[in-house]
Amino acid sequence: MTSMPHDPLTVSQAGEDAVVEVLRRVIDPHNAGRPGLFLGPGDDAAVLTCFSAQTVITTDTLSEGQDFRRQWWAGSPAKEWPQDVGTKAAAQNLSDLNAMAATPTALLISLTLPPEFSVDWVRDFYQGVVRACSQTGAQQCVVAGGDLGSGPEMSVTITALGEPREKGRLLKRDGARAGDVLAVSGVLGYAAAGLALLEQSMKPVSSEPAAHAWEALTGIAAQCVAAQKRPQPPLTAGVTAVRAQASAGMDLSDGLMRDCSRLARASDVRITFDDAALAAEARVLEPVARQLGLSDSVCRDWVLTGGEDFALLAAFPPEVPLPEGFRRLGSIESGPAGVSAETLGTHRGWDSMRSE
Amino acid sequence: MTSMPHDPLTVSQAGEDAVVEVLRRVIDPHNAGRPGLFLGPGDDAAVLTCFSAQTVITTDTLSEGQDFRRQWWAGSPAKEWPQDVGTKAAAQNLSDLNAMAATPTALLISLTLPPEFSVDWVRDFYQGVVRACSQTGAQQCVVAGGDLGSGPEMSVTITALGEPREKGRLLKRDGARAGDVLAVSGVLGYAAAGLALLEQSMKPVSSEPAAHAWEALTGIAAQCVAAQKRPQPPLTAGVTAVRAQASAGMDLSDGLMRDCSRLARASDVRITFDDAALAAEARVLEPVARQLGLSDSVCRDWVLTGGEDFALLAAFPPEVPLPEGFRRLGSIESGPAGVSAETLGTHRGWDSMRSE
Incomplete structure (x- = not known):
């Protein structure tokens, strides 16, 4: 079975070995010259070189229906859907x-x-993975291998390995202290606003053709859609934070409120947001709210509870200047562990197990 | 949200944090005292201690429908289904x-x-994972963490990390040489025979009550069902093989024929099976064939193409005595890379991407 640059076969027709051959043509050139891969795909397991005394490891699953809908890419070139899913x-x-x-x-x-997916889909997906590894901060990351399977729904689980960078120091959740400044690097609420744009564009509109309005978006709205479809986390912010003496940190995947509550509980501190800072974050998103015909108040919801921003939250001692890329969101105080509730209403954040 | 020893809540009712609390009660006692886990579940990622200069890493997904059916456990105590899935x-x-x-x-x-799964199911699943880590050969393995999500089908992706054991020597697929002996440790065809028993027991039988006949199985049939539901790979065989100068090796997950073809291609050798050895492997399974009302010839199919045996295949130099636990299956010869086809018919093996 040979696979052409544009392979019209389905993965089921091609079979596992041919699909592996196609994806190897994407990942082998990426892996070449990167020193971390001692033994790449093709044996029972991959073998990585350990450069330090610790391995940091995490895993996450993305599923069609649960995490994205293919209709979000209707009208886009065919390769964008798999590329964006791979990147995300x-x-x-x-x-x-x-x-x-x-x-x-x-x-x-x-x-x-699913068996009807094309071999091209797999190639484009891996191109999206390689794109994510080309971002500053991830450029030494190899694609060590994996597993291919068939099922009724598309889903992907990626496991990522890393090494502590800055003299072995880790950015944990449990080190924040009263008096610290709470700051963030990366966008807030963009992915939620992008989700609202994508979902609204799928609703039938009686008076207009069923065009996919987000294709014509510009400015902040286009950035929000991109943040939802192919996020670009600030991948050097963690090392930057540790170098700047950050006392604690975490990424924002389930929404600012929910994730801040976790950091507050882990550190046994109280987090109080600056109202002006939240207002400034929300204000940026107001053109999107207007485009959707929604009240400006929805922007604060996006900022406080929108998931998947993948921004980096960190606490810094008060005497330390915030490093480049970080902006102040609030302060760390003593008191019952949690997040100060003034002006926050009933915001809760995303729970991966709950049906909304 | 507190979770009782027997939690009647669904995962959707309980929410992610409560489910994590329950699974931590299973894995924390297992992890305690094992030196490999520097930072366990609860932060953005886990941190492992590296004891050697290399990390061996692999990942695999198991999905309901594709890899098992919950009806296989009909009539068994409720905990057996999740425990077996975790173990497998x-x-x-x-x-x-x-x-x-x-x-x-x-x-x-x-x-x-799926949201209607119970919190108990998660606890029992993790007990099954811990059971697999209690097998000889895996006893230093910690459960470092993971991810919980919701979707229409149950599926699980596990990533496993390990370290080369015997002076850093790896058992690769590409080292077999003409003259070597092909040998195996572990069972052949048991998982396929077990699958046939489980599938047959689900068919409605007009003249009998719809009892689950496998519950009453004994001897080889019971072993085959167990091999399918909760396999026990020979987890010390890889290190044993390397100590005994094995030139190549791999595990049997997609069937003897298919996996031998891969080893033959990787090593550029020809594999010829001993007919008497295959016949002896098949003979063990004949009581199962008879129980299913099938001809004895099906046993050879199970041995040659049955997947999921997780036995260890290895090639040894001819002058080396086979180590304990290994039995001879054939020989390695020069010639066009592949597997000798005499008496083999059209056996192919399992392809994870093809619809059968």
């Missing part, structure tokens, strides 16, 4: 390593596909 | 490490569950 699946794991101040060294990818 | 998901990954002569050090688990 990799990025959410790279973000977890960033949140520990670790440098990514390797990804392992377990891909489950 | 872990075992298939531990087997890949065994196949590299690596000692397992850590598992990462990404579990996707």
